[in-house]
Amino acid sequence: METLELEMKKTAENKVENISGSEAVLKALIEESVTTVFGYPGGAIMPIYDALFDYDGHLNHILVRHEQGAIHAAQGYARTSGDVGVVFATSGPGATNLVTGLADAQIDSTPVVAITGQVFAHLLGTDAFQETDVINITTPVTKWNYQVTDATEIPAVLAKAFYIAKSGRPGPVLIDITKNAQLQKFDYKGYEKCTHIRSYRPKPIIRKTFVEEAAKLINEAKKPFVIFGQGVILGRAEQEFKAFIEKGGLPAAWTVLGLSALETDHPLNVGMLGMHGNYGPNVLTNECDVLIAVGMRFDDRVTGRLDKYAKQAKVIHLDIDPAEIDKNVKTTVPVWGDCKETLPMLTALIEEKQHTDWLKRFNQYTKEEVELVINKEMHPDAAEMTMAEVIDSLNELTRGEAVIVTDVGQHQMIACRYAKFVRSKSNVTSGGLGTMGFALPAAIGAKYGAPDRTVVAIIGDGGFQMTLQELGTIMQFGAEVKMLILNNNFLGMVRQWQELFHSRRYSFVDIQSPDFVTIAKGYGITGRSVNARKELKAALKEMLDHKGSYLLEVMVGKENNVFPMVPQGCSVSEIRLK
Amino acid sequence: MKQEYTITVYTENQVGLLNRIAIIFTRRKINIDSLNTSPSEVESVHRFTIVINETEEVVRKLCRQIEKQVEVLKAYYNTNEEIVWQELALYKVPTEIIAEEVKVERLLREHGAKAVVIRKDYTVFEVAGHREETDNLIKVLEPYGLIEFVRSARVAIIKDSAGFHLKLKEFEAADPGEDAAENEFLNRQEEVFTM
Known part of the structure; x- marks a missing residue:
């Protein structure tokens, strides 16, 4: 040394x-x-x-x-x-x-x-x-x-x-x-950091005229709606973003990767977009008059059927990547540039406003969703536990401070829908590629990236079996990862699609799991499995309080579905609540 | 409406860049009709000329994806009206036939063909021109025992271009002008951003 x-x-x-x-x-x-x-x-x-x-x-x-x-x-x-x-x-x-x-x-x-x-x-x-x-x-x-x-x-x-x-x-x-x-x-001869490559323009120059046009559209809007993605987090523009929506009184909804850029309980945070997103943001996308997209790329899971997506709206798109402008959704005003710079410019030009009635519309839809979907998920009649109630109990204990890493599938959508966040960079998930097996190794890395924070990896029984060898990494190097396996004994998301779109022909989704707790034990990791509601909170607390990594398996309902859902090929306003 | 577009890409000269550009087309299952790489008017800068048959919207998106590549300086697209272009074709025919048939000689002259090699057994002609022109001569020569035919990729000059010298200076500056910093097509707002 x-x-x-x-x-x-x-x-x-x-x-x-x-x-x-x-x-x-x-x-x-x-x-x-x-x-x-x-x-x-x-x-x-x-x-x-x-x-x-x-x-x-x-x-x-x-x-x-x-x-x-x-x-x-x-x-x-x-x-x-x-x-x-x-x-x-x-x-x-x-x-x-x-x-x-x-x-x-x-x-x-x-x-x-x-x-x-x-x-x-x-x-x-x-x-x-x-x-x-x-x-x-x-x-x-x-x-x-x-x-x-x-x-x-x-x-x-x-x-x-x-x-x-x-x-x-x-x-x-x-x-x-x-x-x-x-x-x-x-x-x-020493190391010199690179700051310029002549053929590479990481940041497009901001054009003031477009910022002004965008501000004008926002000021004239009766029903403005902001949708935000990971660009806000990658641009470290969380504060700038909040200042923007607060000044304009603009309701804002997040994509899966934008989650945690704005605290979940912010009064202007109206929920999640997309296939398993919230009712209001999806339906009202097709009712807003100005749609303001910030650092997001109009993924098909967000837009649903494109030719019926926000056709009535003028679209403002803030993005650092010029190739994203007009790629999927035609833009009225492109505000290309780093949103850390463009957002404050916009904020300066927009009028201080409150769109109370418009915001109420979102709240009405929320109320409906709570009654028809969320309440049943949180307080089910059945003896079987739901994934949502596990996440809800977890929220109580972490108070939104934890980093939540998810794998891919039903548990991912449920975690994204229900996990609460108070800090940015707290939601780590495989969004675009949808890589099963992502969560366990990503959680290990997440812990090294944020050593002072609690890292909870929420994983399905299928995805966990794809990369469970990384338990060995945890064993050897001691990354304190809290593994929460939501086990429904099925490849749940595929099963849900088979149920809804393939006449319940459950083709190879019935997946057998090993005894996860014993496997963890083999790696020297403490664990526990619960299948009764009354044990859930204590088990979650035990997991979080435990010094070191911990594996908690929660047995959940075998055939629960994630709703709402925008079926593939449908418009966002055709979202189904059941 | 689909039509022929010529995409001109100014790039650094790096191994692997051809593949990076080609997969932008193949990933979308778009056939490249012709592709040529050559030096450009600027030393060290390469120039790709790519011809595809597509709608303008698709071509515009493709150009943005191409420009996104780290080693690409700029991508332009043009319709055939906006460029001057040539393709070079070579034809190998038996010398004995063309030497004896007066008709062939006249045909070759009509098509502006030039003999590149004359041997006892065969002669190679070259014709530079548009696709139709070089295609026509194939048909003409076929009855006279055309042995071999090959055509090069298109090379094209953009009529309304001042070359790349000045642009490159902007690119080399750490703090570039607007034009260098952004996609060319985004300058034409009226044309591009229609609802």
Whole structure:
């Protein structure tokens, strides 16, 4: 350790130093203030791992159990910390195992830098052992990727990688480094952060005329409606966003990824959009006169049938990515730019208003939804527990302070609908790609990204079995993750669709689970399973109070459905309450 | 309405960029009719010329996706009226036939064909022109024993373009002008943002 510090000092004194490509990689990470790396070693990345041996104490390397776990952990880390998540993997299978996570990070705009080892440059294209064409495989699922075959490129390429991953609309970057480049010694002249690439414009310039036009539309609106996505969180513009809607008295609804940007109980927060979103926001999308989209991309799960989506409304779209403007929904006024800058400009121009009657409309729909859906979910007549009542009990205990990580399926929709949040960067879920198996490794990463916060991973019985090997990571490195398995003994969301749209032909959704508590025990993790309502609160409290990670399995109703629901191919106003 | 559009993309010269651009089309199952890469008027800047048959809306979206790529400087799209373009075609025919048939000689002259190679056994002609022109000559030569035919991708010059020299300067500046910072098409608000 001391020798390393000494060496670092030496570097500062005499500028040029002869180091290996591997060391240059690690120096780059230190320069980029990376503290945690998730990874798995292998043949083609061994020189980097060899160099890492000397960086113990400077870089915290978490050895996962599968590379998919590494990248989901890096995503979780990025989502709670707001920093870039970093992954190491070897060539061939190590790299291909990252693909799902890269695709997930790409569609959910998560800043990740993945570094993969590659066979020696002279073996490229020879079908060498563990050689795979990682650059071509990952091109569609990365914001940028690059293969390094010469160590001298490493400092500049990594500087570029971090700059690209986190600037503008963030995304995953993969750097593939051949083994010879990792081993190659070269004269290292220090690290320079990248701040400009001539062919890359992370932030479009804001045009004042469009901001003014947008403000005019908002000021003239009788029924303005704001819909917000993760752009608010990625742009760190939560305060600016709140100031905007508060001044204009604008009702605001969130997409799944925008969740937690605005506290759940804010009087202007009217709920969730989309397929399993709330009644009001969906129906009233087709009634508002001005629709103001902030940092969201009109995903099909949000819009439902496009040709019947908000056709009556003038649309203002705030986005940092010009390619999103007009991609799915035609915009009346595009306000492209960083919403951290555009929102205050808009706020300054809009009139202070309250749309009391319009807001009441949302509340009426909420009332109806509470009566017809939510009450039954929260206080069911049946002996079987519902997922919603578990989340509700969890809210009472966490008071919205916890980071909630969810997997994919019914439990995800229920958690997004009912979990309460008081802080931003608190909802970590696989939104765009819908990756089952995301939650457990993402929760591990989320904990490293927000070490002072309680992290609860809510997972279904299906998804948990996809990546449960990461219990080993928890065992070895002690990430304090509270795992809450909502077990309905079914692949619930698929079953729900089979029930509603495939005449109850339950084709391969009846999934058997192992004894999760025993499995956890095998990894030295305390756990408990409950199937009676009266035990629920005490069990949740035990989970949260327990020092260390904990697995709580809650048996819930086998054939419960998530409602409301906008069936696929239907308009948002055709939302079903049952 | 679908029609032929020529997309001109100015890029950095990097391995893998061709694939990054190509998959923007293949992912949407759009067939590329012709694709050419070449140097541009600016040293170190490459120029892709891509021809597709699509509606303007689709082409506009494709251009935005192309511009989103880190190494792409700019993407333009134009209709055939807005460009000057050429394709080069080569025809290999048996020398004995064309040497004897006067009619063939006249046909070749009519089509502006130029002999590139003349050998005892065969002759290679080249014709530069639009698709119809080069296609026509295939039909004409077929009865005379056309041995081989090949046509290049389209190369095109945008009539209303001042070249890329000045633009590049803007791109190189850390604090660019509006034009460099944004998608060209978004400048034409009236045309683009119609409800």
